[in-house]
Amino acid sequence: HFSLKMGQYQVLLLVIAYFQNVPVQSQMRFASIFQDQMVLQREPESAIVFGFEAFLPTSQAFVSCAENGVQLDKLSLVVEVEEDGSWRSEIPPQVGGSECDITVVNGDELSQEEIHLKQVLFGDLWICSGQSNMAFVMKNIFNATEEIAMSAPYTDIRFSVLPLLASSEEQSDITPKIGWTNSSDSAHLALMSSVCFLFARNIYDVTGVPIGLIDSSWGGTRIEAWSTQESLESCDIPDNVSEEKPQDSNSYLWNSMIAPLKKLSIKGFLWYQGEANSHWNFDKYNCTFPSLIESWRKEFSSNSFTSPSAPFGFVQLSTIKYGHDSTYPLLRLHQTADYGFVPNTRMEKVFMAVAVDTYDEENGIHPRYKQIIGERLAYTGLNVAYGLEDFPERGPQVAGVSVSASGMELILAYDEEIIFNNSELSGFFLCCQESEYSCYDSHIYKWPSVPASCASQASENMLEISLACLECEGGVAPSLAYLWRETPIQTPIWGAPVYAATQYSLPSAPWIMLASQLPVSDK
Numbered sequence: 001h002f003s004l005k006m007g008q009y010q011v012l013l014l015v016i017a018y019f020q021n022v023p024v025q026s027q028m029r030f031a032s033i034f035q036d037q038m039v040l041q042r043e044p045e046s047a048i049v050f051g052f053e054a055f056l057p058t059s060q061a062f063v064s065c066a067e068n069g070v071q072l073d074k075l076s077l078v079v080e081v082e083e084d085g086s087w088r089s090e091i092p093p094q095v096g097g098s099e100c101d102i103t104v105v106n107g108d109e110l111s112q113e114e115i116h117l118k119q120v121l122f123g124d125l126w127i128c129s130g131q132s133n134m135a136f137v138m139k140n141i142f143n144a145t146e147e148i149a150m151s152a153p154y155t156d157i158r159f160s161v162l163p164l165l166a167s168s169e170e171q172s173d174i175t176p177k178i179g180w181t182n183s184s185d186s187a188h189l190a191l192m193s194s195v196c197f198l199f200a201r202n203i204y205d206v207t208g209v210p211i212g213l214i215d216s217s218w219g220g221t222r223i224e225a226w227s228t229q230e231s232l233e234s235c236d237i238p239d240n241v242s243e244e245k246p247q248d249s250n251s252y253l254w255n256s257m258i259a260p261l262k263k264l265s266i267k268g269f270l271w272y273q274g275e276a277n278s279h280w281n282f283d284k285y286n287c288t289f290p291s292l293i294e295s296w297r298k299e300f301s302s303n304s305f306t307s308p309s310a311p312f313g314f315v316q317l318s319t320i321k322y323g324h325d326s327t328y329p330l331l332r333l334h335q336t337a338d339y340g341f342v343p344n345t346r347m348e349k350v351f352m353a354v355a356v357d358t359y360d361e362e363n364g365i366h367p368r369y370k371q372i373i374g375e376r377l378a379y380t381g382l383n384v385a386y387g388l389e390d391f392p393e394r395g396p397q398v399a400g401v402s403v404s405a406s407g408m409e410l411i412l413a414y415d416e417e418i419i420f421n422n423s424e425l426s427g428f429f430l431c432c433q434e435s436e437y438s439c440y441d442s443h444i445y446k447w448p449s450v451p452a453s454c455a456s457q458a459s460e461n462m463l464e465i466s467l468a469c470l471e472c473e474g475g476v477a478p479s480l481a482y483l484w485r486e487t488p489i490q491t492p493i494w495g496a497p498v499y500a501a502t503q504y505s506l507p508s509a510p511w512i513m514l515a516s517q518l519p520v521s522d523k
Contacts (some may be wrong), residue, residue, distance in 0.1 A: 002516065003307055005101065005390070009466055011184065014071070016083060019146075020114065022080075022121045027051055027053055027113060027437065028051060028052075028053045028087075028104070028106040028113060028115060029051050029053055029115060030049065030050075030051040030104075030115060030117065031050050031051050031052065031172075031173050031260070032118055032140035032174060032175035033173075033174065033176065033214070033261060033264070034049055034050075034051070034138045034161070034258070035117070035160075035176070035179050035180045036116075036117060036119055036120075036180070036314060037118070037119045037120070037158060037180050037181070037214025038120055038123055038158065038160070038180040038212060039120070039121050039122070039123050039124075039125055039158050039180075039210060039211065040091065040094075040118070040120055040121075040125065040212070040265070041122070041123075041124065041125045041264070041265040041266055041267060041305070041306075042093070042094055042096035042098075042118050042122040042123050042124060042209070042210075043093035043094060043095060043096070043122075043511065044073055044093055045093060045265045045306065045307070046090050046091060046092060046093050046265060046305045047090075047093075047251065047265050047305070048088055048089070048090055048091070048263055048264065048265055048304050049061075049088065049089050049091065049102060049104075049117065050086060050087060050088035050089070050263050051086065051087055051088075051104070051115070052087075052173065053085075054084070055154055059079055059104065059105060059106045059107065059171060060076060060077075060079065060104070060105045060229075061076070061077035061078075061079050061089045061098050061102070061104045061105070062074055062075065062076055062077060062102070062103045062104075062105075062510075063075050063077060063101070063102050063103075063370070064083075064089055064100060064101045064102035064103075065094060065098050065099065065343075066098065066099050066100075067094075067095055067097070067098045068097070069186065069218055070107070071359055075092065077089045077090065077091065078090065079104070082257065082262040082420050083206040084172070086172065086501065088263060090305075091310075091439055094122040095260055096122055096123050096124070096209045096210060096306040097121070097122065097156075097209070097210060098122045099120065099121050099122075099497075100120045100122065101116065101117065101118050101119070101120070102116065102117040102120060103115070103116050103117075103214075103385065104116075104511075105320075106127075109285070109436075111184070116511075118423045120206070121156065121158065121210050121212070122210065123209050123210025123211050123212055124203075124209055124210070124211050124212070124216075124267035124268075125155065125211075125213075125214070125264065125265070125266040125267055125268065126196070126199075126200065126211065126212070126213055126214070126266065126267055126268055126270055127212065127213050127214045127216060127258070127261060127266060127268075127269050127270070128193050128195070128196035128216065128217065128269075128270040128271075129217050129226060129257075129258065129269065129270070129271055129273070130215060130216065130217050130221075130271050130272040130273035130365060131218060131219050131220055131221045131272070131273045131274075131275060131276055132192055132197065132217075132219030132220060132275070132365075133195065133272045133275070133310075133315065133318070133365075133366060133367075134195055134215075134217040134270070134272035134273065134315075135193060135215075135217040135219050135410075136193065136194055136195065136366055136370065137190065137191050137192060137193065137194060137220065137519050138151075138189055138190050138191070138192055138193075138194045138197060139190035139191065140194070140366075140368065141194045141368050141369075141370045141371065142368045142369060142370075142371070143371075144190070147198075147371070148186050148189055148190055148292075149186070149224075150185060151183045151189060151197070151201060151247045152183060153184070153185045154183040154184075154204060155182045155183060156182075156210040156211065156257065157182065157183050157197070157200050157201060157204055157210070157211045157212075157213070158180055158181065158182045158183075158184075158210070158212050158213070159178075159180070159182075159189075159196075159197065159212070159213040159214070159215065160176040160178060160179060160180045160181075160212075160213070160215070161176060161177055161187075161191065161192060161193075161215045162176055162177065162215065162216040162246070162257055163175070163176070163258075163364065164218050165178040165255055165256040165257055166225070166246035166249065166252040166253060166255075167248045167255040167256035168193075168241075168246075168249070168252060168414070169254065169255060170254075170255045170259045171255055171256050171259060171260050172259075173260050173425060174256065174257065174260040174261070178191060178192070178347070183197075183201075186421040192213070192215060193213075194370040195270070195272055195315060195373055195374055195377070196213050196215055196372070197213065197233040197272055197374070198223075198370055198371055198373070198375070198378075199374045199377045199378050199381065200213055200214070200376025201271060201374065202255075202374055202375055202377075202378030202379075203378050203382065203386070204511070205379060206378075206386075206388070206391075207382075209384060209477070214261065214262070216257045216258060217272075218247055218253060218257070220247075220254060220276055221247050221248070221273070221276055221425050222248060222253075222276045222277055222280055222281075223252045223274070223276075223277055223281075223285065223288050223289060223292060224237055224240065224280075224281065224288065224399065225247055225248060225249060225250065225251065225252050225253040225254070226253045226254050226257075226258065226273070226292060226493065227250070227251060227254055227288060227291070227295065227391065228251060228254055228292075228295045228299065229250065230295060231253050231291040231292055231295035232250055232251065232288070234291050235284050235287035235288050235291055237281060238251065238285075239287065258296070259299070260298045262300050262303045262304065263303045263304050264300070264304055265304040265305040266300060266304070266306050266307050266310065266315065267310065267311065267322045267385070268310045268311035268312060268385055269293075269296060269310065269311075269312045269313070270312075270313045270314070270468055271312065271313070271314040271315070272314065272315040272379070273314075273323075273341075274289075274317045274331055274335060275317065275365060277331065278326055278328060278329065278331055279325045279383070282330070282331050282334070282368065283329045283330075283334075284375045285331055285334035285335065286333075286334035286338050287335050289334065289335055289337070290337050290346050290347055291346065293350065294314045296308065296312075297310050298311070309348065310349070311349050311381065311384055311385035312350045312351075313345075313350070313351045313352070313353070313377050313380070313381050313384075313385070314335065314350070314351075314352055315352070315355055315373055315377065316323060316332050316335055316352055316353065316354050316356065316370075316478050316509065317331060317335065317355065317356075318355035318356065318358050318359075318367050319331050319355075319356060319358065319359045319360075319367065319385040319486065319487035319489075320364055320365045320486055320487055321364060321486075321487055322361065322487045322489075322490045324486050324487060325442070325443060326393055326442065326486040327441075327442050327482045328442065328486040329442040329481070329483075329484075329485060329486065329512075330440070330441060330442050331509060332356070332509075332510050333510070333511075333512065335343060335352075336352070336509075338510065340397070340509060340511040340512070341394050341397050341509055342394065343384060343393070343394075344395070344474070347376070348353055348386070349384060350384070351377070351380035351383070351384040351385065351393070351394075352377075352380060352394065353373050353376035353377040353379050353380065354376065354506070354509045355367070355373055355376075356483055356488065356489070356505045356507070356509075356510060357491075357493060357494060357495055357496040357507055358372060358373065358488055358492075358496075359380070359487055359490065359491070359492055359493070360492065361492070364398045366368070367508055369433070369492075369493055371399070372493065372519050376506060378476070379391050379392055379504050379506065380392060380393060380394060390432055391499065391504070392502065392504050394509070395499070395500055395506035395507050395508050395509055396414045396415060396416050396418050396461075396498060396499070396500050396506070397414065397415050397508065397509075397511075398412050398413070398414055398415075398482075398508075398511065399413050399414060400412075401413070401415040401513070401517075401518060401519060402519055403467070403519050403520070403521045404464065406464065407467075407521045408458040408468070408521075409458075409464040409465060409466055409467060409469055410465045410466075410480075410518070410519075411462055411463070411464050412462065412463045412464075412465070412472060413461060413462050414461045414463075414498075414508070415461070416500055416501070416502075417459060417460040417461050417500070417501040417502075418457070418461055418463075418498050418499065418500060418501055418508070419498070419500075419501045420455075420456070420457040420463055420497055420498055422452040422453075422455055422456070422497050423452075424489060424490065424491055424495055424497075425449060425452055425488065425489065425497065426449065426450045426451060426452045426453075426454055426455040426465070426485055426497060427455070427482050427488070427496065427497035427498060428449070428450040428454075428455060428465060428481070428482055429447040429448065429449050429450060429480070429481045429482075429484040429485070430447065430448055430449075430450055430469075430470055430472075430478050430480060431446050431447050431478065431479070431480075431481070432472030432473065432476045432479075433446060433476070433479075434474075434476055435494050436479055436515040436516060437512040437514070439479040439512075439514060439515075440514065442484070442486070442510070444485065445486075447481065447484050450465065450469050450470070451469060453499075454466045454468075454469035460501070463498075465480075467521055476515075477515035477516075477518070477520070478518070479512070479513065479515045479518070480512075480513050481511065481512040482498075482508065482511050482512075483502070483510040484510060484512055486510060488510075496508070509513055
């Protein structure tokens with residue numbers, strides 16, 4: 001039998017209270033994104049590992065790597081302690097395909113703790129972000145079962161999926177909801193972003209370089225939530241905080257789902273977003289999107305060895321419902337900073353996949369043809385991000401407009417050979433407003449279609465449109481646009497009129513030419 005007298009009981013309470021108030025030394029740890037079998041950025045960049053909590057001056061870090069199966073000498077690494085108490089260590093540039101174990105030792109000979117990262121693969125690290133079409137998972141695409149099974153051998157493609165978190169303050173850490181795994185993990189691949197993964201699979205088929213993917217996306221979210229406060233201010237975006245839907249608040253997703261990653265050295269970014277901005281600051285998207293790209297590059301390059309011009313790929317808005325009216329045509333233009341194509345002088349090292357010809361009537365705003373989007377994004381990415389000039393930088397673009405010698409046709413000269421198919425539509429739309437700037441919108445009633453019979457292919461890279469089909473009443477000068485509809489094509493896929501006459505068959509992107517940009521016939 002055990003008992004305490006009152007005096008002994010009081011002493012025991014004091015001892016307990018004392019130890020409850022003594023600060024416990026936190027254990028050193030890696031940031032939560034660092035896990036076994038992850039991918040870190042290969043040469044020429046140096047990778048960075050970083051973490052938190054206790055770190056003593058006597059602490060050390062080591063990396064032990066194997067290249068092509070040959071074990072290399074163990075390297076000692078310098079560990080730096082940041083002003084906020086976190087720590088980081090730079091890993092010298094590693095060849096793609098190298099596999100390394102990383103050890104950090106905290107303490108001295110009397111008291112040490114070790115933390116480890118094992119089987120870390122070096123390759124190209126991409127961050128994939130945006131809203132529901134980026135979050136659209138592999139199990140929901142067409143032929144999902146076959147695609148997932150076919151992807152199992154791609155074990156050099158490793159991925160992680162982040163949780164949905166919103167924060168009013170910038171965060172330094174985030175724990176993945178799907179930890180690092182590879183493509184043989186079919187159960188988790190089924191829950192991975194399809195655009196992100198299929199892009200990587202196509203890139204890997206050509207380069208053979210291991211790829212790491214971090215899926216940080218949230219359905220229904222606006223670009224303002226993913227943007228830094230500085231970039232929003234540069235576009236005169238008013239403050240917005242939503243208590244009911246914090247993910248709609250300015251910068252809240254940057255703070256919680258992107259900022260914790262900014263110390264990572266990465267290859268580049270992928271983006272599929274814009275639907276939620278079709279009725280929210282859509283007229284500012286030609287500023288907010290380029291500014292987001294610039295700010296992400298700035299934040300990552302100033303905190304890691306990420307290039308200040310890191311490649312940035314995006315998917316141009318797809319479709320919703322045939323015959324439906326919306327702001328999509330202008331928003332697609334704004335996605336290119338109003339150039340109609342990328343890369344351009346406002347958006348350098350940016351590449352794009354056109355998706356306007358992937359109509360999926362049953363699935364509406366979420367077309368399931370993600371394989372084609374992954375291919376197109378990879379084709380342009382192989383050129384822009386990887387410098388492989390055998391791949392196209394973009395689809396065909398109109399390089400010149402003139403009137404034929406007869407004065408009867410408008411001639412569109414493209415910058416490459418094209419294939420023209422007007423079996424469903426000509427692809428062209430006409431606007432006859434007295435003020436040409438009244439045509440600078442997306443309303444269907446202002447943009448009747450030019451009949452398919454009015455357009456034909458004149459040569460390998462030229463189309464001609466009968467000027468008789470471009471006449472406006474009252475002598476008003478016409479404006480002309482291509483695929484100027486939210487959903488211009490009823491054919492489910494490959495129904496656009498203009499494609500490149502190459503093995504890659506990239507579609508020509510939508511464009512608009514106001515009346516003042518078109519030549520006038522003197523006949």
